[in-house]
Amino acid sequence: MKTAGIPDRVVPMKVIVCGVQRTGTLSMRYALYQLGIHDCYHMHDVFENPSTDGPLWSRALKSKYAGGDPLLKEDWDLLLGNYQAVCDVPPAFFGPELAEIYPDAKVVILNRDPEKWYVSVLNSIHSKRTILDQLAVLFCLAFNPDTRAWMSFGLTMFKYGWPFDHRTEKEKAITWYKDIYKEFRERIPAERRIEFSVGEGWKPLCDFLELPVPKTRDCETGKLVEAPFPHLNDRFAFHTDNAQTQAAWMKAAVQNAWAFVGKATVLGGASFGGYLLWKSRLGGRF
Structure with missing residues (x-):
């Protein structure tokens, strides 16, 4: 509106x-x-x-x-x-x-x-994500609201915009x-x-x-x-940009984890992120 x-x-x-x-x-x-x-x-x-x-x-x-x-x-x-x-x-x-x-x-x-x-x-x-990549997503899901917002949008985009694997x-x-x-x-x-x-x-x-x-x-x-006409975002550049975004999200997640929940609950938060990932059936698509 x-x-x-x-x-x-x-x-x-x-x-x-x-x-x-x-x-x-x-x-x-x-x-x-x-x-x-x-x-x-x-x-x-x-x-x-x-x-x-x-x-x-x-x-x-x-x-x-x-x-x-x-x-x-x-x-x-x-x-x-x-x-x-x-x-x-x-x-x-x-x-x-x-x-x-x-x-x-x-x-x-x-x-x-x-x-x-x-x-x-x-x-x-x-492209397929490594185990470490997926664990990083779990952690960011638990402690970074921007990651959760991105994931929510991404799930909607896959469901309606790209309804196929x-x-x-x-x-x-x-x-x-x-x-x-x-x-x-x-x-x-x-x-x-x-x-x-x-x-x-x-x-x-x-x-x-x-x-x-x-x-x-x-x-x-x-x-x-x-x-020269610009030619950007080849495969290498894509993965570099993606890694930089993930690093920024991870940095924010770590800061949030230590600032708001403390050492004792970091592991529990990561487990909750794992549950969210399983519940959403992402299958490593992000």
């Missing part, structure tokens, strides 16, 4: 990137930044704000896939009002809805070969991928969108957005030349 005194939007929504996870969304985010669109909502924003953003995205997922109350423009403005663009999931789940709510925004359908997409997801988001149900995963892109194309008018992949470079994107191609100064000649 709209909060009194808060404007509809702080900044205009300029670009909606309809591209799911592991299609080059982080590269796209940085590309938009170089084009002057400095605030692009991405899954990284949920990582940074799980307690505030997670419940709103969970509500949106239930609204679309489970017949919950529909979100109004005021609701989306509350979540995205400070952002000029969106990309990656969870926004990509709602690409057509966001395109309808923000009719002046341009839409980029961010493509990747389905088979390559599947392998990339398998080796990053859905990516590791064992390849056919269902690829069918889901093709279906969501089919929805993009069926519900968003062709004149509002461009088909794009990060390998195409600046020209088609800049032509569509009516923005100049970014320039950089060549260190040898001193001349201005076309800037």
Whole structure:
């Protein structure tokens, strides 16, 4: 619901990137930044704000896939009002809805070969976790509220957004991928969108957005030349970023454990975290 005194939007929504996870969304985010669109909502924003953003995205997922109350423009403005663009999931789940709510925004359908997409997801988001990784999750669940908020959102996202096991149900995963892109194309008018992949470079994107191609100064000649298109978040970078997030959550969990419950109950809290993990049947998916 709209909060009194808060404007509809702080900044205009300029670009909606309809591209799911592991299609080059982080590269796209940085590309938009170089084009002057400095605030692009991405899954990284949920990582940074799980307690505030997670419940709103969970509500949106239930609204679309489970017949919950529909979100109004005021609701989306509350979540995205400070952002000029969106990309990656969870926004990509709602690409057509966001395109309808923000009719002046341009839409980029961010493509990747389905088979390559599947392998990339398998080796990053859905890669197997070690026993130590899972024990760390248990501890953070018990003592870090941000971890619990993230896990609650994640369970909702898996239930409604990804209703399949990516590791064992390849056919269902690829069918889901093709279906969501089919929805993009069926519900968003062709004149509002461009088909794009990060390998195409600046020209088609800049032509569509009516923005100049970014320039950089060549260190040898001193001349201005076309800037390289960003290519970020490869498999190694993904795991590095994930490790940094887990380390931050662990640090907060340790501080909370010692500050609020003391040495005697740390083990009991970890056991409770184990119970939560078992009860949720995560199966190492996070």
